[in-house]
Amino acid sequence: MPKHTIADILRGLEAKTFSSEEITQQYLDAIAKHDSKFNSFITVTGEQALSQARAADTARQKGAAGALCGVPIAHKDIFCTEGVRTSCASKMLDNFIAPYNATVVDRLASAGVVTLGKTNLDEFAMGSSNETSFYGPVRNPWNTDCVPGGSSGGSAAAIAAGMAPAATGTDTGGSIRQPAALCGLTGLKPTYGRVSRYGMIAFASSLDQGGPMAKTAEDNALLLQAMAGFDHRDSTSMNVAVPDYVAGLSKDLSGLKIGVPKEYFSDGLAPDIAAAIEASLDVYRKMGAEIKTISLPHTHLAVPCYYIIAPAEASTNLSRFDGVRYGYRCENPKDLDDLYTRTRAEGFGAEVKRRILIGTYALSSGFYDAYYRKAQQIRRLIKQDFDEAFKSVDIIAGPTTPNPAFALGEKVSDPVTMYLEDIYTIAVNLAGLPAISLPAGFTQGKPIGLQLIGRDFDETTLLAAAHQYQQRSDWHQQAAPGSV
Amino acid sequence: MSLDQNDIAKLARLARINIAETETAELSERIGDILNMVDAMQAVDTANVVAMANPHDAIQRLRADEVTESNHREKFQQIAPQTADGLYLVPQVIE
Numbered sequence: 405m406p407k408h409t410i411a412d413i414l415r416g417l418e419a420k421t422f423s424s425e426e427i428t429q430q431y432l433d434a435i436a437k438h439d440s441k442f443n444s445f446i447t448v449t450g451e452q453a454l455s456q457a458r459a460a461d462t463a464r465q466k467g468a469a470g471a472l473c474g475v476p477i478a479h480k481d482i483f484c485t486e487g488v489r490t491s492c493a494s495k496m497l498d499n500f501i502a503p504y505n506a507t508v509v510d511r512l513a514s515a516g517v518v519t520l521g522k523t524n525l526d527e528f529a530m531g532s533s534n535e536t537s538f539y540g541p542v543r544n545p546w547n548t549d550c551v552p553g554g555s556s557g558g559s560a561a562a563i564a565a566g567m568a569p570a571a572t573g574t575d576t577g578g579s580i581r582q583p584a585a586l587c588g589l590t591g592l593k594p595t596y597g598r599v600s601r602y603g604m605i606a607f608a609s610s611l612d613q614g615g616p617m618a619k620t621a622e623d624n625a626l627l628l629q630a631m632a633g634f635d636h637r638d639s640t641s642m643n644v645a646v647p648d649y650v651a652g653l654s655k656d657l658s659g660l661k662i663g664v665p666k667e668y669f670s671d672g673l674a675p676d677i678a679a680a681i682e683a684s685l686d687v688y689r690k691m692g693a694e695i696k697t698i699s700l701p702h703t704h705l706a707v708p709c710y711y712i713i714a715p716a717e718a719s720t721n722l723s724r725f726d727g728v729r730y731g732y733r734c735e736n737p738k739d740l741d742d743l744y745t746r747t748r749a750e751g752f753g754a755e756v757k758r759r760i761l762i763g764t765y766a767l768s769s770g771f772y773d774a775y776y777r778k779a780q781q782i783r784r785l786i787k788q789d790f791d792e793a794f795k796s797v798d799i800i801a802g803p804t805t806p807n808p809a810f811a812l813g814e815k816v817s818d819p820v821t822m823y824l825e826d827i828y829t830i831a832v833n834l835a836g837l838p839a840i841s842l843p844a845g846f847t848q849g850k851p852i853g854l855q856l857i858g859r860d861f862d863e864t865t866l867l868a869a870a871h872q873y874q875q876r877s878d879w880h881q882q883a884a885p886g887s888v
Numbered sequence: 889m890s891l892d893q894n895d896i897a898k899l900a901r902l903a904r905i906n907i908a909e910t911e912t913a914e915l916s917e918r919i920g921d922i923l924n925m926v927d928a929m930q931a932v933d934t935a936n937v938v939a940m941a942n943p944h945d946a947i948q949r950l951r952a953d954e955v956t957e958s959n960h961r962e963k964f965q966q967i968a969p970q971t972a973d974g975l976y977l978v979p980q981v982i983e
Binding site for chain 2: 499500501503596597610636639640642702704705707708709711712719723726727728729730731733737738739740741742743744745746748749752757758760761762764765768774775777778779780781782783784785787818819820823834835836837860
């Protein structure tokens with residue numbers, strides 16, 4: 405039963421094959437029975453979920469069902485949920501009961517979703533392997549010796565293991581797309597400003613964007629429909645009309661021009677992944693798309709640029725965690741300075757501290773121009789590469805990651821090697837563009853992700869291109885060996 | 889590019905994070921690796937490139953200067969480590 409998609413669940417609820425309470429209970433049972441193998445949930449909200457499910461069943465009986473009425477999903481534990489612990493996988497927020505809901509949580513609740521719980525992530529979303537969580541690493545259901553990717557690794561593993569049909573994620577440098585790729589899922593990073601960041605704990609404010617993770621592009625469209633839209637509470641929210649994403653899935657794509665960046669097929673790319681991406685391009689050719697080689701000449705600068713901008717913004721954002729108003733406070737501070745410095749030393753993990761220190765360095769007197777300003781200039785060059793490419797193509801296609809899921813512990817001691825795993829995803833955040841990762845094959849029994857990048861606010865074409873590929877392939881229907 | 893013990897101590901001070909002396913060697917090596925990686929940027933001439941802070945080059949949206957939110961002090965202070973009389977308590981600063 406838990407192999408359902410959201411679309412399946414909506415059909416089942418509509419046909420009264422099962423109630424929301426029944427299907428919610430099944431997912432809760434699956435979590436209780438199996439999550440000890442994966443560690444994908446930090447908090448399970450069973451009682452609340454069942455009460456939401458009963459309310460959804462009543463609403464549906466009364467003919468007052470929202471678009472996602474009664475569909476159980478999970479939230480990445482970076483979205484504030486009123487009355488429920490919102491930890492961001494950090495000791496700093498282990499005791500933090502959010503006093504309000506993130507806009508994404510409110511909007512999905514208005515559409516009728518049931519919340520199963522809060523999923524694990526890299527601490528403050530800083531990581532590509534879900535190994536930096538205060539609550540321990542998450543394991544990949546395709547191979548439990550491997551990481552699920554990160555930072556939305558708990559969301560990805562929960563879906564791939566059949567413990568939730570879908571979940572929310574956030575993506576600052578690839579944190580939705582990379583775990584989606586490594587766990588055989590479909591995940592969308594919307595255009596910067598498309599989904600409200602209000603109540604989404606900030607990592608790097610000019611890059612962070614919330615989005616959906618699920619098995620199919622259709623489910624991504626259903627979720628994005630509920631999540632997207634202007635929010636006056638987020639000062640960077642963009643007031644751009646939200647189209648009908650579900651209707652857009654069947655958009656006519658004949659003559660679609662797909663650009664393939666030559667820089668994405670260089671030395672670091674695993675041969676099996678290159679072959680799978682080539683094969684998926686053939687599928688698009690058969691659909692009538694025109695494939696053309698393009699160049700994004702500043703690709704090699706995306707990771708260096710990101711590792712100044714993201715830590716700089718993080719060092720600023722994370723200055724709020726000082727032990728005064730909420731969250732962790734050290735024992736017996738002897739003075740105010742001791743309170744600050746010891747709270748932060750004890751409350752943050754190693755990767756978070758490292759990034760705060762790098763960000764502090766990049767913003768400090770004497771280094772600002774050489775690092776932060778330089779990175780912002782490079783950021784514009786990267787954005788201009790995409791602007792130039794989109795003059796002649798409609799979408800850009802390539803691998804989501806250079807390698808499949810790697811072993812737990814393999815890269816954790818070498819941050820730079822880990823950072824380079826995000827080489828294809830990071831430039832998209834710097835440019836603010838929407839991008840989707842979808843399953844496109846396997847290597848050594850591990851999933852491969854195809855990344856499609858779109859023009860600003862054109863999620864519709866990405867969802868349509870992913871959906872129509874999924875009508876012609878069954879990679880997204882494969883079940884992980886570790887799934888329920 | 890590498891950072892010595894004094895550099896790390898200065899950053900730790902600016903960031904208000906207590907870093908033990910036993911941690912500095914590893915930290916300076918790791919941060920040095922990252923700074924070496926980001927140094928690839930220095931090879932690019934960016935003299936005439938305008939810095940980009942927001943991917944849409946959006947400017948800060950302003951609202952009318954009106955009260956739109958109600959007071960939630962009691963609710964917010966329920967999760968504070970220490971409060972009294974509606975105030976957040978910290979160790980004494982002034983004798």
